[in-house]
Amino acid sequence: MILKKGANTYLQQINNAQLELYWEAGQVSPYCLLLDKNGEMIQVIAGFEEAPFLFEQSDKRAQYSINLNWLPVEISKLVFACLKPSGKVGMAIEDIRYEVSHLYQDSAIVIGEIYRYKNGWKIRAVGEAVKGGRKELLQLYYFSEKEELPAAPRIVTVIDASIHNQELFESGNLQKLFKDLFIASSIVNPLLEMDVYFFAVLHEKGVKATKENFQSYVQNHYPQPGYFNGLGLENDEGPILDELIEEYRDSETIYYFLTSGDIPDPDLLLTRLAGTNGFWEMIVLNGEIGSGTTYRNIKVIPYPKLSTMKAGEIHQTLLRPINIWRSQTKEALVRI
Template sequence: MNSVFFCWFSSIEKCSFTATLEGDTTFSSVQGLTIIVKSDQGEVHYEVNDAAEERALVLAEVYRYQSKFKFRAIGRGFNGGLKPLAESFGVEVEEEESSSSQQAKPQPEAERPVQKISLTKIDLLKKKVAISLEKKKIQQVKARVAVVFDASGSMAGLYSKGTVQRAFERVLAVAACMDDNGELDVWFFASKFMRAASVREHDFEDYIQRTYPRPKMFGGLGVGNNEPAVMHDVIKKYTKEEPRDDMPTYVIFFSDGGIFEDKKISNILIDSSKQNLFWQFVGIGNAKYGILQKLDTLPGRFIDNAGFISLDDLDQIDDEELYNRLLHEFPVWLSAAKAHGLLK
């Protein structure tokens, strides 16, 4: 049976979608129970396939988050059917009188919760990351994962359009799969830089909007490009403050170009080529990326410790292709780093 639900929200904060079965039938006998949520960004499929003796289920909910509405899969079950389901929402259900009222009433059936599933955008992206990691044969590798975002004046349009937030979400999924503690370390830079709060996958909503240092916030970072300053701070964190010789560091560095410090950037990469740190530069915004495009052939390094990909329109590349490209050179560097003793 297919069902289509339409909800119009005004003052409603949450809409729950439930299902019940009559008689002694349980959801263990129901096949193909799937919720499909369609949006401008595609479809989300949530299949309920782990129910057992439940006769009532809370399938999912749509809830208000700030000015938007979000979808969350729930999968909570009740053995007793409609009555405990209704009571879980605060609805009182009166017991029916029966001719056997003199007899002792049976104990209420125990409520058996189905494993709760919180399906988020990051959960879906993690599946794509896992596919790429398996293809690269590095699915067991743990690394410290960081992202650096260009916050110069020329990037303002990409921030206001939500492009940087979407880039952040796709990188956060990499950290959720690879990082040793599931955290993504974040930097922003322009003329100056800011080391932002690290973030986990459950705090991804509007992270960029909450954190992005606009010109009038945090004293402002200026409008120019100063890549060397933020690169030095990244190196400082992972080699001086929190050194690890058994854990690689994977840095994804987003920029729309406007780069003038070619010699300084080159020297930083040469110097850091003896550290267990890999730089993945990503050009966005259809701009001139300068020295970033030449990093693969930069001479004088101990090992090749950097890669560059150009994503002129980040929203036009599908997730699987993006992760294949982001992770293309990291396994090669990883092998070289181990072979040359940079990683124990």
């Protein structure tokens, strides 16, 4: 199917949409912009394997593999554009194709967009030139006049490696949860890296989790509980929290804190975290913690609730409280 400018049609393969941008010549920079329901830009993202996006680029093409079902509900539209193309440029997805020609090298071009429509997704042929470059392209979607994106928050995951969570590790569920945490964090941190700590009685900082190693990270780095060759059998949140609060006190930080829930005075712990400048998602692997008090920068999530959800639901559950907190405290990368 050849689309004409302004035409649209439904997409069928929303679980694995394969969109290709291609061009004839020039040092072209392809862009994918994520927009909210108001048409304002949320983020520029390329992605990685098993996340919403997998991005590959060669001399004259860029390939996006997109799982649209995994996108947070805040994302309503994906805009595909190129900077400085010359000659013909086009996009192809499923059996749908659209091309634009007679372009000027001093312009950006918005080629097409994928957007939510009722219970599905549609693609529209846009074909509009934007005089200028990256700055002008971003301003088209109500982004700040600053050339650069706001600094992304630091992402820190803290994993309870005590004897209480050994069964969760042996079943593979801890590994799966970590992968979901990493994927969800990519929406607010396009650097695609994460600091990781393990704790029991003792604690240690692991190597960074990245797009290259996140899928097998826990399997390869999880310390088996033990007195002599591990971090101990029981858990002690106090020392690791002391280190985290000191280490990240000067940066905007999002913490995924995985705890067995065996905390002597959970309300005292939560009150302490409420006084920090980060956002804490306390994922309770066994049971519940706290008395139900609501804190601005803390969200307590029972793991049994997450374990019954599909991937897209998990990512939305993890992202929504973070987005609300960021929108209330400073300019957010992901807006509500």
